[in-house]
Amino acid sequence: MRLAITILFTLITSPAFSQDLVTVASTFLNDNKYIEAKETIDEVFEKPDGDKSARAWYTKGRIYHEILKSDAPEFNKFKSNLKDFTGEVALCYNKTKALTDPGNNLFRLANNQLEILWTDGINKGYKDYQELKFESAIKYFEMSQAVKPQDTTAYLYAGLSAQNAQNYKQAIDYYLAMKSFTRLSKLVYNRLIICKQAMNAPLEERLDMIEEALFEYPDHLPYIAEEVRALIKLNKFVEAESRLNTVLKRSPNNFELRLRRADLFDRIFKEAFSNGLPERSEKYFEMASEDYEIYLNTYPQDFTANYNYAVMINEQANRVYDRVNLMSEDEYVISGKNTEEIGHNWTRKALPYMEMCRKIKPDDPGTIRALKVFYERLKMTDKLAELNGKG
Incomplete structure (x- = not known):
């Protein structure tokens, strides 16, 4: 009797038994019985060696993937956090790939499913974005982030969606997340600067963002203009003048910056007189006049x-x-x-x-x-x- 019990225990705990459960889970999956399929495949991963099977991982990924795609309300309890659940699906496919080689059929199938999963999030997110459903779009773009954490597309569109939804802090977080794996483009820095302005961030904070953009793109004139504007608002006239003088030596025909300098000199002209410095006031009046007239001669x-x-x-x-x-x-x-x-x-x-x-x-x-x-x-x-x- 003891021998029979030992044999039965061995069968139940053997890898072959786990593979039988994978087969059962696959059958449930094919019959669209996703709850039963999930319960069965989850049981496989409770076994000591359940996570060593590429087939088990792929089957779990397919089951979870179908639950993710389904609109049936009974599955909502599994998807309370859509991004995390998508991450679980992606994990299953990535584990499948890690346990196989590129020539293996399961490797190719898992790779295809990952692409489908990522593309589905992007397409649904973009559709909602076009329909001005920005909050919903964000959730779909976050799904794609979970599949390809180092792909910039989903972060950029999530940022644009959040920005259009006026969730500026959230948008900034998405944009800045891209810094971990790529150099931020001018488009992204433009958006970051706009978000800082829209949320009425302190001027010093806005200036920090502008200067970060200038560190990456030191000769980009719109950033220089923004920096000067911020410096003037902060009454940092010396720094603003130095910056403008340097740039206008290199680009004397940049009329936007020349007008910005005329405005700066105009302010210094008034400030100097108020502070009892008439000679300095007259000096800056002459310089402001010159810049205004050069600008107005063209515009x-x-x-x-x-x-x-x-x-x-x-x-x-x-x-x-x-x-x-x-x-x-x-x-x-x-x-x-x-x-x-x-x-x-x-x-x-x-x-x-x-x-x-x-x-x-x-x-x-x-x-x-x-x-x-x-x-x-x-x-x-x-x-x-x-x-x-x-x-």
Whole structure:
């Protein structure tokens, strides 16, 4: 009796018995009885040597794969985390390949299933992306990530989906995940910078991202422009000026950066005067004027550049008018008219740029208010009358 029990125990625990269970699981799979198939194949892997069989791994992969594809609600309990469950399927196929050689039929079958699994996630994700179902698209792209963790496609599209869903932190995580196995493209850095802006990240944090992009693409002018913009907003004028001067020496015809420098010099012109540094203020006024005029000579219809240049020139006029207003009656008799004329000359210089603004945007209220002041100062009564009722 003891001998019979020993023989039976040996049969139950032998590799042959596990292979019989694989056959049973395959039968259930072919009959579309996926619950029974899963229970049977899971039993195989509870045996000591169950994970040594390529056939067992492949069969488990096929069963889990069918459960993954099925929409039947009874399978949802297995797929509460779609990416993790997809990872299990991929693991089965990869284990099959590891236990066979490339010439083996199971190796080829497992490899084909991996490609099908990856492509299915990409195609379903892209379909939902096109239909603006961004949250659903993310889940499918994550499935493809689980199959090919080092393929950039699924990470890029997951990032784009998250960004369109306004989940900017999630999008940044997907984009940055690609750094582990590839150099980030300009497209990805563009998206990272946009995400940082959209989520109102601190300026220092945005600057860090821009400088990371510049480390990879040091001569990419849009990144340089973004860096300068961030530096100016952080009042890091010295760093911004140094950066612009260096780049414009190499690319003197980059008008976007020249306008950026004009704006910077304009700010320094105003700041220096406020800080009691009139000589520095005048120096930067001259440099800003030069950059504005070079830019406007090429882009005369740029409303913002015309407006800002006119306002900067008018700042000079205001400083003169302030001196006139502070004069005593005696001082005004002696030099008031001449000093006032200096202010008028600055206003005359600003006038054509502000008038150009009106041509570009005839009803802009800021432009109309400024022109009323200019015309009144210069006693241009006809033009002032034409503006009555506007602004």
